[in-house]
Amino acid sequence: MFKIQEIRELIKLIDKSSIDEFQYENDGEKIVLKKNETSVQQGYEPADAPAAIQAAPLAPAASAAPEASVPAEAPVTEKKEDANLHKIESPMVGTFYASPSPENPAYVKSGDKVSKDSIVCIIEAMKLFNEIEAEVNGEIVEILVENGQLVEYGQPLFLVKAE
Structure with missing residues (x-):
């Protein structure tokens, strides 16, 4: 399970960068962070979430880096x-x-x-x-x-x- 401090640190790093979207999956747990012009939105989906929730494809975060x-x-x-x-x-x-x-x-x-x-x-x-x-x-x-x-x-x- 993700620790709240790890999530906060990720939010800070993404907020300071030009990355608009970040997705990370580890041991069946998934975290999705999206940034828009005014705020950072955090989404958390456990591995056993309904398929309809997990089906939304996300663009890889690396596409913003270049x-x-x-x-x-x-x-x-x-x-x-x-x-x-x-x-x-x-x-x-x-x-x-x-x-x-x-x-x-x-x-x-x-x-x-x-x-x-x-x-x-x-x-x-x-x-x-x-x-x-x-x-x-x-x-x-x-x-x-x-x-x-x-x-x-x-x-x-x-x-x-x-x-």
């Missing part, structure tokens, strides 16, 4: 058109943190050399801190997001000049 990341990518592709640049993208919706804690320095800064298993940042989602790795060997050319910024799935975080 639209949200287009403005962030547009200046980058115009400014940094280089075949050797690799984009490190966010694997999830969450909050970007450049360092493990406010007192510590950032994992990386522009000009730093990284290996493919180097940690470059943390993405927090639902109170879980996920370490994001560089994915390639190279040099950090540009950091595309600010510390504490909400990021979308697939949003570019870093540009790396691959070696």
Whole structure:
């Protein structure tokens, strides 16, 4: 069963993002969150709900993510058109943190050399801190997001000049 705190955290994350609709199913339980211009609506359906309730198809939430990341990518592709640049993208919706804690320095800064298993940042989602790795060997050319910024799935975080 979903905990009320988990649902509240989901509502907050979706409210801050450009996602209009979110659907999640786990162990036969289903939660559907829809956002319109004025409020967030929450729907909860137990697995044994009548078929008529469960039959309404929903568009996948991921369809909203590319639209949200287009403005962030547009200046980058115009400014940094280089075949050797690799984009490190966010694997999830969450909050970007450049360092493990406010007192510590950032994992990386522009000009730093990284290996493919180097940690470059943390993405927090639902109170879980996920370490994001560089994915390639190279040099950090540009950091595309600010510390504490909400990021979308697939949003570019870093540009790396691959070696």
